[in-house]
Amino acid sequence: RRADQFESVRHGAPLRFVVASIRRYSEVSTRTLIRCRFVAGRFVEELSVFDMSPKPVAIDFNRDRFPFCIVWTPIPCLTWFCPLIGHMGICTSSGVVRDFAGPYFVSEDNMAFGRPAKYWMLDSSRARDGVQGWDRAIAQGSEEYKGRMHNLFCDNCHSHVARCLNLMQYDGSTRWNMVKLALMMPLHSRYVSMWAVIKTWLPPALLLLGLLLLLLLVPTA
Incomplete structure (x- = not known):
């Protein structure tokens, strides 16, 4: 120091x-x-x-404020068939969610597909220029994605979050991508509530149960 x-x-x-x-x-x-x-x-x-440094803002579940977090929520139908698939956003230092919600549109404080179900808290000190670098990267990445067409398979909400992390050089890396985030999110995230767990896993469980019952009831040749 x-x-x-x-x-x-x-x-x-x-x-x-x-x-x-x-x-x-x-x-x-x-x-x-x-x-x-x-x-x-x-x-x-x-x-x-x-x-005299700015004090960190605490997570506020009631107001959906998740400072320095990546957040995730299930997508109806898609998450039911594959629970690892969902919608992702990244939050500013004040906890406001920014997410690539559709073609040429980055939402602010109104996450597509509903309120966050899971959050992954990151460390702003690992971003280049700290808190200022964190917010600057999110603003820059969001402006960039306002000019992009949304593609479910190759340029989506995960790609937007990865772009923000690359701009801030989080953890000294510029190799963040949608696949890496999709694999790391389940390992590092926490559910915001028990209802979030139910909302995520009940539909897939019911689908699986229905499939098993169908296999048991259909007579084999």
Whole structure:
């Protein structure tokens, strides 16, 4: 950890308040107020440090706010036959969902196919330029996808999320793609509620049960 920039804000004998931008090894800058004691213009001791960085926003399930998360919800019919298939979006630092909902349209705070059923919390410090880089990448990726035709198989909601992660170079990588996200989401995500579990798995379970009953009832030749 090192101080990159110091700016004198207030002078008072013998105290001085200094605002410092401190850069950690993760390349995330934080704002810190440091109260120091000076004697005859020379630094004597550091009295206190106050973190002025923006505080992380907590997840709010009632308002569907999932800061720094990838969210997922089932798609009727498609998810029933393959529970791994669903609709995906990515959330800003304030928790607002952005998702590629259709041709030339990226939704904001109104996720297509219903409220999020699962969320995968990521770490903003792994994004280039931290929180600012996270939000900037989502805004840039969303503007880019407003000019794209939606394709279920090769340029879809997963592709939009992958593009945002690549723009922010999340985890130092620019190799995020729809297949990688589809495989990682079930491994790292959590359901928002018990109803979300039921909404995701009850239709596939009923379809499977119906198929088994059909096989048992149909006489074999």
